[in-house]
Amino acid sequence: MIGRGMAFGNSSITVKEFFLLGLTQQPELQLPLFFLFLAIFVVSIVGNMGLIVLIVLNPHLHTPMYYFLFNLSFTDLCYSSVITPKMLVSFVKQNIISHAECMTQLFFFAFFVIDECYILTAMAYDRYAAICKPLLYQVTMSYQVCHLMIVGVYVMGFVGGMAHIVCMLRLTFCDSNIINHYMCDIPPLLQLSCTSTAINELMVFIVVGVNVTMPSLTIFISYTLILSNILSIRSTEGRSKAFSTCGSHVIAVSLFFGAAAFMYLKPSSASMDEDKVSTIFLYHCEPNVNPFIYSLWNNDVHIALRKNKRKICFLS
Template structure:
């Protein structure tokens, strides 16, 4: 807490989603249910991919990393969020910076994993004869290393800049997570460098994936439309449909959050953040598995193996 003008804040209070007492308990059980579904869905998909050799392909390699990322960053956010529904949610400065780092790290990871998955679909549909070379295990590992490196560099940029700030007076964060925007509003020192870094990091990590996705899917759609067989076109579209839904949900909410006018309300911030940090990680395992025959076969084999053993 602030102990005087020369003191700096050592603790923050997260206000959470709402201050209405009658909504606290229903929201607690709602988000507890979402978290349980998210953990079970993503962990289940990870286990299926690991246990079934026929899923050891580039497509499912990236899906494994997507599920891992979703599992991690929903765990970074929701447990602390649940605390705020049952008592005052006080978080230390160190815990807040740690949450901010992992929040930024996994969100940026998600951007590039979805981009890598789009490139994989482009290689599979537009260059099928070269697919094994284009998406070799070595290439997949290099892409994944690049994904996590981008996440680490973006998150570290935010943290280094945030640690130079002093919080002298206010310590109330009108959000359920330690995010950059609400923290900058509390600083009693200049935030111009932070705002510049935020603009650069957000611009790079939205523009580069968005352009890559746009080019990949333009080429994919062009290639699909050239397929003469209606069955072939349908099969090609079905392999991309799940990814398009996941990408639209994530990038749509993220763009609304970070590229909106400064006059937008705090409640709008919270709602858009919920979509890409909580709802998305819960839905992704189902988006990618409901119409996926490979996942259905893997699930059936795994369940039968468990039953007979």
């Protein structure tokens, strides 16, 4: 028997396309799940696009906080669009993806997920500057600084995505071409490799370690300082206002990093089917709920919605 880390030599046949097995193979679940995830995808598109349009159209939302929220919605919109369409295909027919398409999907998935980590980090720092250093806020969070932070966010996403792809392109797939997943994710691809995956596993450890540890530590320090500052405020009204400016972001951070921890900190004995189920919240539900988190508890967004309703009514 040939081990996973060994090549097949001259008799090997390099795989040019993959078959995505999908979320489930139970026929009676295919159609209900198709409509469920289609509905989730549509709500995600409408919610994130709506928030993007509101921020663009309303000058009072042209602040650092909403600049980062604009990029968060854009990122959520993109990475759900990278994953969901192919997943929907697997519910209605055989889902075949070429090697090039698979690598492209994996790159953009890694790119946008890493972006989201750092955008949430930038938003935490913005709240720290607004609450703990209010007199210096205009200087600390100038538009030049915000633009540089966002450039840094996308650079980190690009570097992380390229690191995974460069390592993945060195692998040879010459045995099975069936990916036990609904997307081209790293763990199921490594299981199919007939060459050594040691470098890939090391790269996963480095990229995930850096892009989880740095944002988590920054967010933790920011909110520790914010909480300390809020508790020093004597007036109940002042505390309430400070908490309200951070509440939605704390919920979004908790959902994202909580889902990521649940996904990546599972026991190594967990099966691939369990892994597929655990990814659903992070990949599909989390981008769907962010627009509602930031709109339900945000008075500025409520004002923008009312203004745009009036414009629509006037034009009609």
